[in-house]
Structure formats: structure tokens, C-alpha cells
Amino acid sequence: MGISMRIRARAFGVGLLLLALAADVLAAVQVKGVRLWRAPDNTRLVFDLSGPVQHNLFTLTAPHRIVIDVNGAQLATRLDQLALSNTPITGVRSAQRSPDELRVVIDLSAPVTPKSFSLAPNQQYGDRLVIDLFDQGADSAPALPASSAASKPTVPVTPTQTTAPRTATALPAGKRDIVIAIDAGHGGEDPGAIGPKGQHEKNLTLAIAKELQRQINREKGFRGELVRTGDYFIPLRKRTEIARKKGADLFVSIHADAAPNRSAFGASVFALSERGATSETARWLADNENRSDLIGGVGTVSLDDKDRVLAGVLLDLSMTASLASSLDVGQKVLSNMGRITPLHKRRVEQAGFMVLKSPDIPSILVETGFISNHNESQKLASASHQQALARAITTGIKQFFQQSPPPGTYIAWLRDQGRLSSAGPREHVVSSGESLALIAQRYDVSLAALRSANNLKSDSIRIGQVLQIPATTLAAQP
Template identity: 45%
Template sequence: MMSRAGALFVLLASLPAASLAAEIKALRVWASPDSTRAVFDVSGPVEYKLFELENPDRIVLDIKGASIDSGVTTPAGKGLMTSMRVGKQGKSDLRVVFDLPQGVRPKSFLLPPADKFGHRLVVDLYPKTQTKREVVKTIDDVMTGEGRKVIVAIDAGHGGDDPGAVGASGNFEKTITLNVAREVARLVDAQPGMKAYLVRDGDYFIPLKERYGKAREAKADLFVSIHADACPGACGARGASVWVLSPRGATSEAARWLAAKENGADLVGGVSLDDKDDTLAAVLLDLSQGATMEASSSVAQTVLRALGKIGPTHRGHVEKANFVVLRSPDVPSILVETAFITNPSEEKRLTDPDHRAKLAGAIVDGIKGYFTQSPLPGTWFAANIGAKARGGEHIVSRGETLSGIAVQHGVSLGSLRAANRIAEDGAVRVGDVLSIPSG
């Protein structure tokens, strides 16, 4: 027997009813591991209502005075939606039925025109009972006999209905970022003492705050967001860049966390804020943010330097901005703009698997260099760096030169080069392990 659970959401446009007639121009469905999104491209603002039906489970969307273009096809079932049906409701309304395998929590909203998009009606479906997400940092998964592995969360920017920037040849930023992120993850997993966590591993959109939230849930030691820059018109901009959160962004995020601390027992730096008075909570958050921003700047420097070895960088220094994805107060976070997708020559390189492998390799070299310079207690890096230091080896840190290392250990530059087979014109990189000759 069919029963109506009641209207879940109603949104009215601020236009006279007579002008609300709209046409559905396109319809797309995207599925992620956590939700399913349907996007309706509409010719203008619409009035609609969304409600739930049971036995069997369905979500019904009624759009007042709307029609659907004859060329629009109904998408196949994906994710939390087994199928979709579209038909008329009454004399003038359009009805869309989402057939479901189980009950869901729907959310809907209208988006105004932006960039190449017109008006859009978005319906998100979430499971009523959240399944337990994959736990990355388990004992078996990240512990070794010499300390745990560090977790690197890698976020491919954009995705799904958000293509990001578009190159002159029509390549989408979302595709480039996913390919680079997957390669970075592969190389991270190949490194001893490191394990990757892909925030997005498919063509779907994840809200920005959920991205760094997923990294925190995975107990990541580092969050890296991958993007491809854009410059409108023929500006000719080129080169990679690395970004960290600006102090202004950190201040606004601290205010949000402190305002919300009474509503949930979230952890910052491993400490719950909900049972602390305002002054203590502010001090704890400030300490956590200060350490996080310092670590973010350090890893950004090593990654930017590594990227500079395979091609030009855009500015030559780490940049700062109030990017939402960088706002985690207790996970060091950086955003890497791999190149300018709007520059035709750089777009071509970004679509070349060999060049993407070099990009990913440079990013991982920078990450490895950071954890080598600043090993976290209890990790593989801490255990191995200590052992190597005791064994007559030197791990190259930021700013060091061969001559300086030779002086530090009281050996000649020539013997240091010979012991490590470094040519006269050769150099060292951050993270290199050098054998120190005796005498």
C-alpha cells in the first residue's frame, strides 16, 4: 500500500506565477560513494516541491508549469537511484519520480546562472543510515615494525557537474586533476612509510568542506588538493604554483569552529573542544592552527621546489589564499596548481601521461622531503631517520649544500662526492641520503 510521508522541501521563486513556466533543457545524474546528485538545467527560476513516498521507496519532484525538451533523455539508474521516470502531473506541471532501492534523505536547491551554466535545480540523495566509511589508519594497514605509515590525503579538484576550467582543446580540469591524483596516490603507496587516501576516485562532485572533512576522518597527516590553473583570454600565464591558507582564512575558520563547538564533540589536534570554556578552546585551536599553518608552509616549499625542477613555476614562491579546502585546523594542507590548462602548450602537457607522471613524481618527492625533514613521532620516517643518522649517513634538508655537509661532518668535498658517486657538476635534493666517508 502506498503512503505519503509528507512534503520534505518547497521552494518558491520570487517571480509572478505566470512567468514561472520553464523548460528542462538537460538532465544529468552523478553518483559518489556517499550520495547521488541529479542536476536539471532549466530555462529560468522554477517553483517546485519534493516529497517522499513509501512501499516502494520513491522521491517525487513536482515542477510547476514546466515542460521537458524533446531531446532530453532520462538517465539510467546510478548510486542510490535505481531508475527515473518523467511525465506530466495534472494539466501543466512536470513530475519526476526517483525510484529507490531504499529510503533516502533528500536535499534540493536552486543555483543561479554561473560561468557557462544557466539556472539549475539540484536534488541530492543521501542514505538514511550512513554506512561506516573506510578507516584508513588501522593497525594492520599502517603499522610496520619500524613505525606507522604517514597518511597522505589526495584530493582531485572539481568533478561531476563541476568541470572546473576548460582548456582550448576542450579538456576538463576535473579529468586532469583525477588523473594526476591517481598517479600521485600510486607513487605515494610505492614509497616506504607512506600510504595514500584518495578523497575523490571517480567523476562526481564533493562539497568543498566535505573534502577536508574526509581527510580528517581518514586521520590524514597531510592533505594535498590537485588543480589546474586558468587565465581567461590569451594572457599567456604558465607554470605550476603551490598555495596555503591565508591568515585571514584561518581566522574566519577559527571563529566558525569556536561558534560551533557547543554543537558537537569534534576534535582539533586530537582534543575535543565541546567541554572547554571559550578561552581555553580558543587557545587550543590557536595552537593547533599555528602548528598546522607552519607545517603547511614547510611542505608547500618542498613541493614547489620539486616542481621547479621539471618546469617553470608561476610565481617562484608559495602563495596564500582563503581556499575552503585548505581550512582544516589540524591537518597540514596545500593546493597544487599543476599548470595553466588555458595555456595550449601546458594543456597539451597535462594530457600527456608521461608528463603527468613527472608532475606526480615531483609532488611526491616534495612530500617525501617534508616528512624526511620533519619526521612525525612514531612514524616510519622517525624510526628510519634516527637509524640512518646513527649509521654514518646524512639526510639532506632544505637549504643544505654538498660543501656545507662536508664541513659539518669534517670530510673533504671530494671524498663526499666519491662516496656517493656524485659528479663534479652534480647536486643533491632534499631527502637524499648521503653516506659519510670516515676520516
């Protein structure tokens, strides 16, 4: 969103304020619509309002119900058209208890822990009342695959932290997978940037994230974990918390942004900057991405105030180490992306993205392109381009971890056994008379691996072309 939009939004805000004042005087606040989002461990109901309201929420049992009394409100929408499957909600009904008190009753099939809060208008929405219903009882966190049993020790984040299931099929200690947390930007009522044809960034990012997970899972010694698995909102800090719970070695946030200048195009990669952005674009994008919490609300986050001073000190120390890694992996991802798509900037940029503020996990944010650009938004929506982007990101991640594998991982073990042909990526400049097959043979890599490392669709190469030679995995491991 650009400057003109901001001015319009401000004018719109003033309009809403006047509208709200008028509504106060003339009539009750209208409940204009209700939206529902299901996340793995909670259900969110969002009531769209014509103005701010006071509300009161309480729980009833036998049968389980949530009752919300909304003062000064009238229902101006239907509540019976919500898609309730896969949620603990069996029905939502209402009663007008008096001209200015609306009661909404949520019928439940299981007890939930409710949280409710109001959200003020922003560029996308007006006043909202948000009801989050957290699942209770059985461990509601998504199940972890068996191999995560050997996950590295993680910093405890919440008392409800899950322990990975221990099974006989777990990899022996010292050969765990390197875990890549893949964060699809935005989601739920936060659509992210919106393209010229109404494409929502949240859908593109999820499609690319899923493809990236698929490709990472194909690499032995690596495992991709999705931070967001569907269309629901996750506050920014919660995203890094989920990554930490999954034992992430790297956090990759996927985005596709919009710019005020519709002709802006190209991909970029960001790492965290604590001291201000390296460019105006970086600053602008960081503002835009961080706005997400204003759109979706941070009502589900409980910031831990205790030990804040100590936490701050530790954070500074480990932040420095993970920032160096972030810049390194970011540059490798960027170089690989540069082979398949134009780059907006040739170097990793730094900006104060909230989602990158994990002290102990190297974190990068990938802007896959501008969906505000007509051509680029079409490309980003195509499966083949999504695959190419995922391939480039995967290659960059592999190059980084083959160079510096975390101790105790399968990749570190391979390196220690001398089975990684070289610590770093090698390059080969094609000369006259060489074929791709010949080069593959010379470096003792498979033709498929060579193709994939260079995002080649065919085997035709040209003289002077620079090829990345992937590290050799000499033998398949049991």
C-alpha cells in the same frame, strides 16, 4: 575566467533575468536537461531549468520512491537516458499533472536520504534544481586499508565518523604510515578551468591525483588517500572533512588553472593566508577556486554552529602551527617542481583558499600549470608530464616528513633508529669525472632512488649540476 568574461557573465545574467521574467509571464519553466553524478556515498541529480522553480519533495516506501513536484514546470528533455548503473536508482519517470505542475518520480532499489535545493545561475550554468540522494544503512564511507588501524587520533567531525577496521595485519603501534590526503580539484558538474581545446581541469586533476597516490603508495611508511575518486562534486569544506576522517598528516589539493592572460604559464604552490593574498594572482586564483561551491552548491554541508567560539580559538592556535608546516612542505614541493617545469612564482604564495582551512592538518594547493596556456595544457594532458609532476610532489613531501616525521610513524621510528641517513635533504654538486653510479655509491643510496629524487630520465649528468641526495633507507624492514 577574466574580466571580459565577468562582464559578459553579468550581461548574460541580466539576459537570464529578463528571460526568466518573460518565462513567468508567457510559459512554464522548461526542464531542459538532467545530469547524474555518482559519488561513493551519494547520487546527485541535477535538473537544468530555464528559470527558477518552487518544488516539493517527499518519500514513498514499498517500493522505495522519491517524488518531486515542480510547480510551473514542463519537461523538455528525456529522463530515460541516464546512466543508472552503480546507483540505487532503477528509473526516473515523469507525469504532467496539470499544465503547470510536473511530477518526477525516482524509483529506487534501496532507501535513501534525500536533500534538495535550488541553485541560481552562474558563469557555467543556468537555474538548477539539485537532488542529492544519500545512501543509507551499511557504512557508506569508502573502505580503509588495513594499515590505517594505527591512524592517529582525529578530531571527531560528524556523528557518522567511521572507525578504521582493526585487523591482525595492522602495523605495530608506533609505526603507522604517514597519510597524505590527495584532493583532485573540482569534479562532477564543476569542471574547473577549461582549456583552449575544451579540456576540463577536473579530469587533469584526477589523473594527476591518481598518479600521485600510486607513487606515494610505493614509498614505505607513506600512504596516499584520494579525497575524490571519480567524477562527482564535493563541497570544499567536505573535502577537508574527508581528509580528516582518513587521518591525514598532510592535505594536498591538485589544480590546473586558467588565467585571463593566455600566455601566463608555470606551476605554483599555495598555502593559506588569513590576512589577504600575497599577490594579485593569488587573490584572483583564490576567488576562482572558492567559486566552486557556488557552482556545485553547498547543500550537503551542515556547518556545526555549536561551540563556534571555542572552535574559533582552537582553530587560531593550531592554524599557526600547521601554517608553518604548510609553508615548509610547500617550498620543498615547489623546489622539486622547479626541476621539471617552469615556475610561475619561486616562493610559496598565500591566499584565502577555502580548501586549505584545516586547522590541524598542514595543507597546500598545487597549481600544476595553466591550462589556459596552449603549450602547458598539452603538457599537462601527457602521461609522462603527469608522472614527472607526481614524482616532484612526492619527493618534496618525503623531504618534509623525513625532516619532521609525526611521532608514532614508521618514518619517525626509522629516524630514531638512526636509519634515516640524515634529517634533512642533502645536495651534491657534480664535479668533473663523476658518474651517477659513483655518486649513488658514495652516498649509499640506490641508483634508482637517486634517479627518482632528481627526476632523471637517463644517467647522464653534467658538471655543476645540483643533485638531491635522497635519505638512505639502509635496510628493508620486515
